[in-house]
Amino acid sequence: MLAEERFREIQKYVESHGTVTVQELTDLLNTSESTVRRDLTELHKRGTLIKVHGGATTVGTSVRTRDEELSVRRDRNTEEKQKIAAYAAELIEADDFVYLDAGSSVDLLIDELNEESAVFVTNAIGHAQKLLKKGYEVLLIGGKLKGVTEAIVGAEALESLNRYNFTKGFFGTNGVHPQRGLTTPDSEEALVKKKAMERCAQCFVLADSSKIGQITSITFSDMKESEILTTELKDFSYKKYKNIVEVK
Incomplete structure (x- = not known):
């Protein structure tokens, strides 16, 4: 198969699947990984797709590798986040033992609690302070404080979470994608999110529309x-997923 023919096949496959791996393209084209990687590099240069680690994604999907300050994220898409937060708060019932993940969307959930x-247990100092002021019983896990997101992370945080069995957990995410899952730019936060989810009977992810279809560096959950x-x-292609709730 000539190079331009491969380019057309790759572009068609990426556009129909959103994000693809090198292995998928190798199988599709019946060619070597090195050839696929060279082709992806060329198409990336042409601006028709975005080459990422291990594969490629459509131009409309951004891949972020760094997190932003909490104060910056708190002021973005506030109206959407407030709607989601109000809905999420209604899911918390009497005597629930709840984990609250660090992040701006979950921060707004606290304002809506009734x-x-x-x-509550949390890995965010700001969350703990707000909960305490509202009169809630709150436990703060131990560990290392991360400056950018004001989240507690590290080995001690993971060990702390092993002690708990939560009825519900509420989490933030930087990206929601069918193939790449739920993602965050920070590897330490990804480990804490993953561990906390394992300790929850039910997990809810608060994701405003800007997070849908996005990918960041580290996957922490399917x-x-x-x-x-x-x-x-x-993106109507996400409507087929029964676990995605559109809050009105």
Whole structure:
């Protein structure tokens, strides 16, 4: 197969699948990995797709490798986040033992809380302070404080989480993608999110529309393992997933 023919096949496959791996393209084209990688490099240079580690994604999908300051994220898509937060708060019932992940979307959930008998555990100092001021019983896990997102991470945080069995957990994410799952730019935060999810009977992910279809560096969960709370889906291909809830 000539190079331009491969380029057309690769472009067609990427556009239909969103994100693909080198192995998928190797099988599709019946060629070597080195050839596929060279082809992806060329198509990336042409601007028709984005080459990422281990594969490629469509131009419309961004891949971020760094997190942003909490204060910056808190002021973005606030109206959407507030709708999602209000819906999420109603899911918390009497005597729930709840894990709250660090992040701006979960921070807004705290403002909407009404259930007085729930007990909370969090890895975010800001969350703990807000919960305490509202009169809730709150436990803060131990570990290393990460400056950018104000989240507690590290080996001690993972060990702390091993002690708990949560009825529900509420999580933030930087990206939601069918193939790449739920992602975050930070490897330490990814480990904490993954461990906390393992300790929850039910997991809810708060993701405004800007997170849908996005990919960042580290996957911490499969997309289908949690109930994802978002607003109106702009990409209709996501409507087929029964675990995605569109909050009105």
